Amino acid sequence: MNAVDTHSDYLIEGRTGTWELVVGLEVHVELATATKLFSGAPNHFGDEPNTNIDPVTLGLPGSLPVLNRQAVELAIRIGLALNCEIRPSTFHRKNYFYPDMPKDYQVSQYDQPICSDGWLELPSGTRIGVERAHLEEDTGKSTHQGGDGRIHGSVGSLIDYNRAGVPLVEIVGRPHLRSPDDARSYVLELRAILLAVEASDAKMEEGSMRVDANVSVRRVGDTELGKRCEIKNLNSVRSLGRAIDYEAHRQVDLIEAGERVRQETRHWDEGDGRTHTLRSKEDADDYRYFLEPDLVPLDPGAEWIEAVRAAMPLLPRERRSRLATAAGVEVTSPAVAIVVERGLDDLAVAAIEAGGDAGRVLVHAEHNLAVEGAEALRPAALAGLTRLEVGGQLTATQAKAVLTDLVTGGGDGDPAAIAAAKGFEAMDASALATMVDEAIAAQAGAWAKYLAGDEKAAGALVGSVMKATKGKADGKAVTALLQARRAGG
Amino acid sequence: MTERISAAAAAHVAKLARLQLAPSELAQVTSQLDAMLDHFHDIDALDLDGIEPMTQPYPLVNVLRDDVVGPVLDRVEVLAEAPSAVDHRFGVPPIPGEAP
């Protein structure tokens, strides 16, 4: 299924007209396997240089690759999570010389990737096409000596092959993104999916998730794609957004100045907030792809694929929809996205099912539970808390305090008992009514304004009740009583 | 004999192959390649329409390994073989450009 191009409110007003941004992301993720894609050397980040190496990792003469079953399994999970077709696939050699690549070719899936033609749905509801997701091996890591650690101006480089051969899945998104925000949202959603299916730890800072952005611009209404630049070195979601925004404006300025955009790879510089030419793609690379003769075809087959599908966890999209249904709100509502992102949706759904007030549960999950230990909270406790709130026994402020105690106490406490211990004993309705009448009598001016329809005047009346009850009264209940009095009740 | 491979094409191939050939060496290889390629056009006589390319002599599929850590090499032994080793890593002169 293909996603549709979506309208976006991110448009660039140039001197000569209005421009639209077109972005496609290529994301490399390191798979969370114990070993490398083609050998038993450990796949582990941060170890001493050149310790996770074996003959295959180093491409030693005579060594041969054997495919890691778990890497295939994780690739299938990713493919299913991205709604791809899982297909019979093959491995090719991509030939080019580079010192961090031990064999001077990369084994990668080429014309027959394991996953093809899927989509990813952003929390906003927009579907972004995924062209393919394929398995390939990672390269080693170079450290450049001198020249501020950059490749240019360095006096030499040192190579650590620990990362060489680590399994990667490269997820090639279609150019369906239309704004920096959408690009950020895509990466965050993809990251959430990868974490959900436990395929990768997906850390942009550690490089286990690496994002390249293909950016082009075109005049609004044009259907042809413009010349694109590939932007690398995007080490955070924030950089991604900034880099795309910068690059879009650079391209618009260039074209409006009568120049043309050259197809090239550009490097994002976080320091100066610009992209810089890395290498031109004008003289096309010649990778001399051919089928890797040391490996045999891969055909996972329906049985394996269905077993993986059956074991799939709920994906963020499915969790959002489950929560929205339970809470009776729109699936695209920001609260739903945030609660799922925090991983509090299981709790929220269970609390609602346990008779909690849906609205209050969602509010607590969105605003009051971004704390350690929140996931241990017993759904029944949260449900009970919200019932006390809507029953008028606890104010919002008091409820928040009780919730904090519940969480710090291990999540297993009784909200009513905690409220009582804190002295938040419920005011009975008649006592509250008496205090409201006293407030009306004491502040006749405010009451008169309120009767005349000045809603703000209620503030003074409520405030005086709160003061009299030392904050134990529920503001909402007081307001309700005032409204009842005004209506003649 | 028609020219199968030009001098420029041969020079490009040598660059792709990372072979720094002297001009005389390149000229000799070019003429030898030319003769071979000429010979190899004997297969143009075959009708190969609809024939599947054959890449593997023995048809195997799904040869997979369990994700179990195996032995690693001793980096001291490995780096002793390296032309240049610094700080437990392999040393190279400056790299002229980023990886593609």
Added chain:
Amino acid sequence: MTATALQLAAAVREGRRTALDVVEEHLDRIAAREGELHAFNLVLVDQARAAALAVDEKVAAGVDPGPLAGVPVALKDNLCTRGIATTCSSRILDGWHPPYDATVVQRLAAAGAVVIGKTNLDEFAMGSSTENSAFGPTRNPHDPTRVPGGSSGGSAAAVAAGFAPLALGSDTGGSIRQPAALCGVVGVKPTYGAVSRYGLIAFASSLDQIGPFAATVADAAALLEVIGGHDARDSTSIPGPMAPISARLGDGVEGLRVGVIAELREGIAPDVLARVDAAVVALTKAGAIVDEVHIPAVTYGLTAYYLIAPAEASSNLARYDGVRYGLRVDAPDTEQMMAATRAAGFGPEVKRRIMLGVYALSAGYYDAYYGKALKVRRLMAQDFDAAYQRFDLLLSPTAPTTAFRLGDKTADPLTMYLSDVCTIPSNLVGHPAMSVPFGVGTDGLPVGVQLLAPTLGEVTMFRAAAVLEEAMR
């Protein structure tokens, strides 16, 4: 006649001879003629003695020392041996010590065999005469003015000279069978995938196969049984154990249908053809039904091979870049260092094939060369399949001529390539084939005939080889 490998192993196993004594005998023979022949890049005097002593200790302790106990084996120097220089007869690997053993080396050790040396080869197994070695050519023990064939010329010469009763080679386009023929020994290229390639330094991955050299058919079978069978470290390794061959060697060829490949009589020297005809007579006499068979596509084997093998080689040999091991020629940047290192480290034939392979795979030429060659390969497999509908085995010469003189074919690469015209087809289709010594040519030099079988047809092939061997006694 000197003792066979099986006789030596039996003597050692039964305590009639010590392994050390066997090794010393072979070291003496090496000392006598190695200077003249240059079969070895490295003779492992100390290691061989130590390994022999370990075998003798096992025998003394009553522990089974293995089926090849105490038998010296020469290894082609493209098989990785832990801590022992492995060069592929190339300057680019000069001084490299692999940190691991090839699977076949492990299996030899487990069988009690004693590795006696690393044998010379055409650089990276690219050649048919062993003249393309960075360390100088090997000479034919039957006539040192002549080549031993190649690329496993050192292994063939070592067995022919009695330096070792057994040797391993690798065969990508005939590199075991052709030198076996020229040196008058048995040489076998097993079914692709029958012997693990793990630790064999790759020339062309989809064609390379390790196989035995021996003085007798039975010795070759015994060695193949030791090295063959599935290996989890090679993805292209055929599952399951290797079918036992030795037990079937005496089964004869009664009723077997043998086809003589008509296309592989073209361009073959008359004295070689005469020996093929003699083999037909011998097989017929033993009860085989022999007839002519046409396999039209073999005519195009040379072209398909010299596009596919260099293409794979150009990629396999990319790793020799001066970064991790072997030679480095210093230069101001890494790109130039790599290009200078490779220019200095590879010999002319290797450079030629890398250039050819890069060209055949490069943008714009892939379809016309490499892609087309893969289709020819399929066509050839279809032709062979058709032939095996009617025949159990096929027969041809192994090489077009007997051993030629050093320098005779070095000027023109294409002429040299023609040496492999009869052997290349089996590599392209992955079938087993072997060369059996079958008399001599008009020059008195050995002639080999080639037996070809379908995938995993080793047993039948060896049965016929035993019949031919018997006919020559």
